[in-house]
Amino acid sequence: MTRDQGGEQILLVDDNPTNLQVLFKTLEGSGYRLLAARDGEAALYTAKRAKPSLILLDVMMPGMDGFEVCERLKADPDTADIVVIFLSALTDSQSKVHGLAIGGVDYIAKPFQADEVLARVRTHIKLQRLERALARRNTELEDENQRILNAVEEGIFGLDAEGRVSSMNARAAELTGWPQADALGEPLLGLDLFPGDDGLNQSLSLLCEAGVSLRKNHAEMTRRDGKPLQVALSGSARSEGGAVLVLRDISEWLANQRALEQARNEMDQQRQHLAHIERLSTGGEMAAGIAHEVNQPLTAVTNYARVAHRLLADLPEEKRAKLDDVLNKIGVQAERASAVIQRMRSYVKKPSGAKSVINLNVLLKEVLALAEVDSKVNRTRVVLQAAGDLSSIYGDEVQIQQVALNLIRNAMESTAAAGSHRPVEVSTFPAGGHVCFRVRDFGLGLAREVEEQLFSPFVTSKEGGMGIGLSVSQSIMQGHGGDIRYEANPDGGAVFICEFPPCVADV
Numbered sequence: 001m002t003r004d005q006g007g008e009q010i011l012l013v014d015d016n017p018t019n020l021q022v023l024f025k026t027l028e029g030s031g032y033r034l035l036a037a038r039d040g041e042a043a044l045y046t047a048k049r050a051k052p053s054l055i056l057l058d059v060m061m062p063g064m065d066g067f068e069v070c071e072r073l074k075a076d077p078d079t080a081d082i083v084v085i086f087l088s089a090l091t092d093s094q095s096k097v098h099g100l101a102i103g104g105v106d107y108i109a110k111p112f113q114a115d116e117v118l119a120r121v122r123t124h125i126k127l128q129r130l131e132r133a134l135a136r137r138n139t140e141l142e143d144e145n146q147r148i149l150n151a152v153e154e155g156i157f158g159l160d161a162e163g164r165v166s167s168m169n170a171r172a173a174e175l176t177g178w179p180q181a182d183a184l185g186e187p188l189l190g191l192d193l194f195p196g197d198d199g200l201n202q203s204l205s206l207l208c209e210a211g212v213s214l215r216k217n218h219a220e221m222t223r224r225d226g227k228p229l230q231v232a233l234s235g236s237a238r239s240e241g242g243a244v245l246v247l248r249d250i251s252e253w254l255a256n257q258r259a260l261e262q263a264r265n266e267m268d269q270q271r272q273h274l275a276h277i278e279r280l281s282t283g284g285e286m287a288a289g290i291a292h293e294v295n296q297p298l299t300a301v302t303n304y305a306r307v308a309h310r311l312l313a314d315l316p317e318e319k320r321a322k323l324d325d326v327l328n329k330i331g332v333q334a335e336r337a338s339a340v341i342q343r344m345r346s347y348v349k350k351p352s353g354a355k356s357v358i359n360l361n362v363l364l365k366e367v368l369a370l371a372e373v374d375s376k377v378n379r380t381r382v383v384l385q386a387a388g389d390l391s392s393i394y395g396d397e398v399q400i401q402q403v404a405l406n407l408i409r410n411a412m413e414s415t416a417a418a419g420s421h422r423p424v425e426v427s428t429f430p431a432g433g434h435v436c437f438r439v440r441d442f443g444l445g446l447a448r449e450v451e452e453q454l455f456s457p458f459v460t461s462k463e464g465g466m467g468i469g470l471s472v473s474q475s476i477m478q479g480h481g482g483d484i485r486y487e488a489n490p491d492g493g494a495v496f497i498c499e500f501p502p503c504v505a506d507v
């Protein structure tokens with residue numbers, strides 16, 4: 001056994017030493033490493049051990065003939081890939097056909113031409129090399145393909161021409177809850193991913209049967225475990241037959257869309273509220289202007305009444321007494337109107353932000369006077385029970401007035417709406433080291449949905465209400481280091497309690 005330099009090994013099998021020698025001479029120097037065997041058994045043994053690329057195999061040998069050797073080589077996975085070329089004096093076509101049928105790739109008639117043998121060997125070795133490279137590349141590409149398919153976000157199903165699942169990536173199994181082992185080979189429609197969606201199932205049948213493309217931006221898929229999943233899907237025919245179906249989980253996208261929509265709606269609402277506030281604020285400024293303008297004629301009326309009074313001196317006694325009385329009344333009413341407007345002006349003007357020591361009893365008396373007009377409109381009285389020995393508090397007078405006025409107005413409105421005749425009770429008292437005031441009414445009480453979000457802005461049960469009074473009151477109270485809280489009135493109605501820390505100088 002002689003070996004040439006080179007990669008590939010070729011096994012020469014012939015029972016006739018002269019033939020073996022001739023073959024050897026033919027291939028010597030061709031770059032192949034040569035092995036030799038003189039019978040079938042030796043050929044099988046060497047083939048299994050050395051795994052040559054090619055065997056030149058004599059057919060007619062004593063004992064095991066070349067055909068049987070070939071069959072046994074092909075039956076053994078270790079040697080099945082070895083290329084077999086028969087060499088034989090049997091040139092009838094039956095032998096040739098048989099040789100090729102049992103796995104030989106070629107059949108060379110004896111006596112052979114050296115060039116022909118060399119050329120055929122070279123061709124088959126080359127073919128085999130190419131085949132192996134191709135198979136390797138194929139495997140690499142398949143691996144690569146699988147890696148890509150497993151890395152993508154989408155679930156991908158490959159379908160055969162009958163609409164059965166022929167391949168799927170890991171994501172497809174994850175999204176549908178169908179493991180590959182159970183889904184492969186099943187008809188796609190058999191997975192029943194969209195039960196009840198007849199339109200979509202029809203599109204899927206068309207995709208499976210006729211390769212008709214489909215695209216749906218949103219569908220509810222039912223996973224194998226029965227859980228719903230929101231998906232987008234697209235399907236198209238494959239050029240090599242069958243189709244591909246791609247699924248994408250859009251739950252997160254949908255949730256984002258919903259959140260966006262909600263944020264947009266909220267923004268719209270806020271915008272409307274702001275516009276409303278803007279209008280009210282303009283109204284407030286106008287009211288201040290009106291107050292100023294009306295105040296002047298009122299002062300004039302008061303002055304004229306005084307002048308008329310003086311002129312009365314010339315009249316007879318009886319008439320003078322009557323007119324005197326009337327003019328007095330004019331003066332009193334004008335002064336009252338002027339006082340109401342004066343209070344309104346000082347309330348509407350923006351809070352200065354300046355803090356001072358405040359007597360809550362005095363402040364609330366002022367607020368009650370301010371609420372007089374509303375009290376008449378609502379036909380509801382407001383009574384004040386002021387605690388005698390109340391500590392002072394320190395804060396922004398106008399802001400605290402705003403809190404009290406808002407609570408009192410709410411209480412009056414609720415009392416009037418309930419048709420109650422009991423007055424709104426405002427009282428001051430000390431409690432737990434705090435200086436407190438309470439506004440209690442016997443009105444409607446709080447609606448449940450309002451109570452749940454009380455003090456949140458824009459919560460209102462009133463037709464024209466803005467629902468910012470309580471929320472602003474709360475921030476004012478907190479800004480003063482105090483708090484505001486609600487309690488239901490056991491006798492029906494609402495109770496709001498505001499507590500302040502006492503003024504430091506008083507503690």
Ligand code: ADP
Binds near residue numbers: 410494
């Ligand atoms: P608005 O008065 O503009 O609605 P508020 O913030 O002052 O705004 O009040 C919010 C809501 O709280 C009211 O719409 C009302 O439903 C409820 N509310 C406030 N005070 C009372 C009260 N004394 N009795 C019943 N409901 C009240």
